[in-house]
Amino acid sequence: MTAASAQPRGPGTRSLEQALALPLVLRPLLRAWVLGYLSSTTPRLLTLLLIALGRRRKNIDEKHVNAFLPSLVRILRGGLELRRFPTFCAALVGGSTLLEAHSTAKINCTDSIIFVVSYFINATNSRVYRLARCMSTFVAAWFSLRLLQSKKSAAFIDHVPEATPTGVTLRPIQFAGRTMDLTLFAVTRAVDVLVGELWAQHKSRRVAAGQWTDIERLTSTLTDSSIFASSCALIMWAWIYTPDRLPPSYNKWIKSAAAVDQRLLTALRRVRFGEMKYGLETGQAHVLQGMCKDYNLPLDYGDPVKSIPFPCEIVHMGVGKSCEKHALSRWVNSFLWAFSTYLPLNLILTLRTPSKKRFRHALESSARSSAFLGTFIALYYYGICLARTRVGPRILGTSIPRRQQIDSGICIGSGCALCGWSVLIENAGRRKELGLFVAPRALATVFPRRYLWENQWRETLAFAVSTAVVFTCVGEKPERVRGVLGKLLQKVLTA
Known part of the structure; x- marks a missing residue:
């Protein structure tokens, strides 16, 4: 799907483009800029509005209220x-579209060029156009990312x-990495496109031969x-042990959803890195004893010398001794918290x-x-308890070194391995979007x-190649770019 292939547009977009009398080849550029502007400013505007409303309800002084307009203008x-x-x-x-249109015009001007190129690369005319589209996107992606990377950041x-x-x-000393999240997004989508196409070809061959097995069907599902x-x-492993590897906003959201006491996270990290050890006085008892005091538990529960291991009651944070009751309470509280967010939206x-x-x-969608x-x-949380009290000790044993081993990573790994399978509750389309979102x-x-700044070319190359793959696929097989992104790119790239 090229910039020159005309398809009907929405009334709002069409009227704006007609009012500006934009040539067809420039319309994708306008749509992309508007979409980028809205996606970058809308969340910040909503945050500013919520903060302003909250301050007004709490009768915050005029100094903060009067800062609304300058903040709005700045955004x-x-x-x-x-x-x-x-x-x-x-x-x-x-x-991408301008370079593609230019290169396509060059190709069309002389049929001999197509003959020569086709001869040397053994390609049909469509493959020559595909190559032009791919190279145009590669060049545009390279220089557009370099534009973003050129902006310096104190961080x-x-x-x-x-x-x-x-x-x-x-x-x-300036470091690179500001655009890493954007690059990883592009790489993920490119891998999804390539693997999806290879798997589709494999499936068609196997089905045609009558050899499509139940294992392959289950793999697809x-x-x-x-x-x-x-x-x-x-992600959850990193959130516990290396939270600095997650974006601050994402880290904050997980913390809100998990509703966990920060002191418990501190204790888990210190057990993991050897600062807190069972049966050995290391001066770390105060970390969990503060929790014990707040949740009306014996102070000895938080002492790694006297409690081997720490009772799960600390992990339950006041719910009680039963791991199953704690898991159920977590489900109910999290459901209500999420429902109050999803339903209004x-x-x-x-x-x-x-x-x-x-x-x-x-x-129904909110409830699901x-x-x-x-x-x-x-x-x-229940995966953590399974490893600590239900299953882990039966397999690994109950000695002090084994208890240390379980609480220094195995219990967290168990919770991390289990939690993501909750996605089976969602429908197939939603599972697809969620998978591509978190990857x-x-x-x-x-x-x-x-x-290091001198290695930035590697990231730029990965982004340019990945974007070229995705954009070319949108033009050749738009259904292969799955989810909302595929539909969005079709609308943006279509003249």
């Missing part, structure tokens, strides 16, 4: 800056002491769920075309998603968030 103006996300989107999509600059003839000065479960395992969406059917669908999140959290975030826990 709206920030999206117009050159090295921001909207310009990146416009450069990526506009550059990626360190100052190291350096001896000079006049004394010691601090020399700034569970692929998205497996991606989600394995990704969540990496889904009801707002029904206001566009309200009906009894859409209202019922909003209720809330049950999924509740089950996710309940399985996570880049899981990869971010494996790759460094900051790296």
Whole structure:
């Protein structure tokens, strides 16, 4: 699907493009910029509005209320800056379509060029056009990402002491990695496209030969769920032990959903890294004894010398001794917390075309998603308890070294391995979207968030190649780019 292939557009977009009298080849550029601007400013505007409403309800002084307008202007103006996300989107999509149109025109001007290229690469005319589209996107992706990377950030600059003839000065060292999340998103989608195409070809051959097995059918069914479960395992492991590998906003959201006492996380990390050991006085008893006091538990429960292991009652945070009761309470509380968030959002969406059917669908969708999140959290905590008290000691033993081993990683690994399978509650389409959503975030826990500036070309290359794969697939087989992204790219890239 090229920039020159005309398809009907929505009335709002069509009227704007007609009012501006934009040529067909420039329309994808405009759509990309508008979409990038809205996606980058809308969340910040909503946050600003919620903060302002909260301050007004609490009767905060006029000083903060009067700061609303300058903040609003700053957000709206920030999206117009050159090295921001909207310009990146416009450069990526506009550059791709403009270069493609230019290269296609060059190819069309002389049939002999097609003959020569086809001869040397053994390609049909369609493959030549596909190559032009791929190369155009590669070039546009390379330079658009470099545009984003050129914006400096204080979070990626360190100052190291350096001896000079006049004394010691601090020399700034700039690191790369600001665009890592964007690159991992592109890589994930490209891998999904390539693997999906290979699997589809494999399936068609096997079905045609009558050799499609139940194992292969089950693999197709569970692929998205497996991606989600394995990704969540990496994310939840990082959240416990290396939270700095997660984006701050994502880290904060997990913390809100998990509703866990920070002191418990501190204890788990210290057990993991050997600072807190069973049967050995290391001066760490105060970490959990503060929890014991707040939850009316014996102080000895928090002493690693006297309690081997720590009773699960500490993990239950006041719910009681039963691990099953704790898991159930987690499910109920998480369900209610999620339902109070999902239902208003889904009801707002029904206001566009309200009906009894859409209202019922909003209720069902909210309940299903809330049950999924509740089950996710309940399985996570119950997996920890299974490893600590129900299953782990029966397999590994109850000696002090084994108890230390269980609480230094095995119990958390058990919860991480179980929680993601709650996605089976969701429908197939939702499982697909969730899997593709969390996979880049899981990869971010494996790759460094900051790296040497001179190695930045590797990330740029990965992004450019991945984007070229995805954009080319949108043009050739749009159904292969799954989920909302595929539909969005079709609308943006279509003239």
